[in-house]
Amino acid sequence: MxxxxxxxxxxxxxxxxxxxxxxxxxxxxxxxxxxxxxxxxxxxxxxxxxxxxxxxxxxxxxxxxxxxxxxxxxxxxxxxxxxxxxxxxxxxxxxxxxxxxxxxxxxxxxxxxxxxxxxxxxxxxxxxxxxxxxxxxxxxxxxxxxxxxxxxxQENNSLQIPVPADSRLIPVCDYINKNYQYAFEIEELANLAQMSVRSLQRIFKQKTNITLQKYLQLIRILKSIELLDSKEYTLSQIAHLVGYKSLSAFSTSYFAVIQEKPKLRK
The missing domain is CATH 2.60.120.280 (Regulatory protein AraC)
Incomplete structure (x- = not known):
């Protein structure tokens, strides 16, 4: 034992x-x-x-x-x-x-x-x-x-979430992790990083190898997996809870990351 x-x-x-x-x-x-x-x-x-x-x-x-x-x-x-x-x-x-x-x-x-x-x-x-x-x-x-x-x-690199070492990007990632279900302007993120939009996009990609939009997508899909695991919501409810306007948009995004269609856990 x-x-x-x-x-x-x-x-x-x-x-x-x-x-x-x-x-x-x-x-x-x-x-x-x-x-x-x-x-x-x-x-x-x-x-x-x-x-x-x-x-x-x-x-x-x-x-x-x-x-x-x-x-x-x-x-x-x-x-x-x-x-x-x-x-x-x-x-x-x-x-x-x-x-x-x-x-x-x-x-x-x-x-x-x-x-x-x-x-x-x-x-x-x-x-x-x-x-x-x-x-x-x-x-x-x-x-x-x-x-x-x-x-x-058959490696799925989409299942890797970068954690940037650059301290300027930490508030940006924290904000996305807390507000992933909402639509927000990239200017808000640039203000958090205290840099221009262009600089933020360039430095974020440089430090993480993915774009801000891809990072948001990853966080949303990861959160959806947690909700699927809870067995408390329908697929449409989960799509809404993680920030997608329709089930079809959520399903397309989910498939792009996980390489299979979302389905409720039994």
């Missing part, structure tokens, strides 16, 4: 730092009703997380990654990260690896929708939940998942 000073089988000797005493190269950890810590942590293992139910935010360096239901995130070794979620229920299937192939893919963060084959493989691997001793079938199967990941990955 997992004790108070352990996460996914790893021993937490001091806050946010984990010691790995597990001998097997790879193992699976299923967490139902995941209870996350609100501080940054790191570990030696490479981490593959599949969100079976709910959604999860991963805060890594200067980006926040949204991982919706039926998506996976790959996190390299020693990469500091923090997780958060407002979802009522978060079920995660986590695979942790000590050794990975020598390819650039495994040294970077990736978020993508799990194709059916990968999803079924991860669900099958759940039968070895918390098995920390050597098992030939488990080792071979998890290695098959690991080596196939680059082929399964």
């Amino acid at each position: 997992q004790n108070a000073n352990s996460k996914c089988g790893l021993s937490e000797n001091k806050e946010g730092q984990f010691e790995d005493n597990i001998q097997t190269n790879a193992y699976v950890w299923y967490d139902k009703n995941w209870q996350h810590d609100d501080y940054v942590h790191t570990h030696e293992r490479y981490q593959l997380t599949y969100v079976e139910e709910g959604y999860q935010y991963f805060h890594i360096e200067e980006k926040t990654y949204l991982v919706p239901q039926n998506h996976v995130i790959w996190i390299p070794t020693k990469k500091e990260h923090r997780i958060s979620s407002e979802s009522k229920t978060v079920n995660l299937i986590i695979a942790l690896f000590k050794i990975v192939p020598q390819q650039d893919f495994y040294q970077n963060v990736h978020v993508f929708s799990a194709p059916n084959v990968l999803k079924e493989m991860i669900l099958y691997a759940q039968k070895w939940d918390k098995l920390l001793t050597k098992n030939e079938e488990q080792a071979a199967f998890l290695n098959a998942i690991l080596t196939s990941l680059p082929n399964f990955c």
Whole structure:
């Protein structure tokens, strides 16, 4: 059983730092009703997380990654990260690896929708939940998942929300995060940043690699995912709550970001 000073089988000797005493190269950890810590942590293992139910935010360096239901995130070794979620229920299937192939893919963060084959493989691997001793079938199967990941990955960069380091842009992002459901003039944002409209547009794109309009779209769609997860609203209500004038406009925007149509959670 997992004790108070352990996460996914790893021993937490001091806050946010984990010691790995597990001998097997790879193992699976299923967490139902995941209870996350609100501080940054790191570990030696490479981490593959599949969100079976709910959604999860991963805060890594200067980006926040949204991982919706039926998506996976790959996190390299020693990469500091923090997780958060407002979802009522978060079920995660986590695979942790000590050794990975020598390819650039495994040294970077990736978020993508799990194709059916990968999803079924991860669900099958759940039968070895918390098995920390050597098992030939488990080792071979998890290695098959690991080596196939680059082929399964169809990166969705729209699920990455930049967190600008430039202090002038923080009030702009905060304002959008609080007022995303309203229409506002870009001059308002320029005043918050204490710069001209043209300078704001140029510097925001330079620092985040996306435009202000794209940032607003991302925030609206992320908020809609939270509302979909709550199971309290219709699609039309959600469209209105996040600032769209029609369901069709919301659906088009949602598809552009998530690459699937919005649907109510069962």
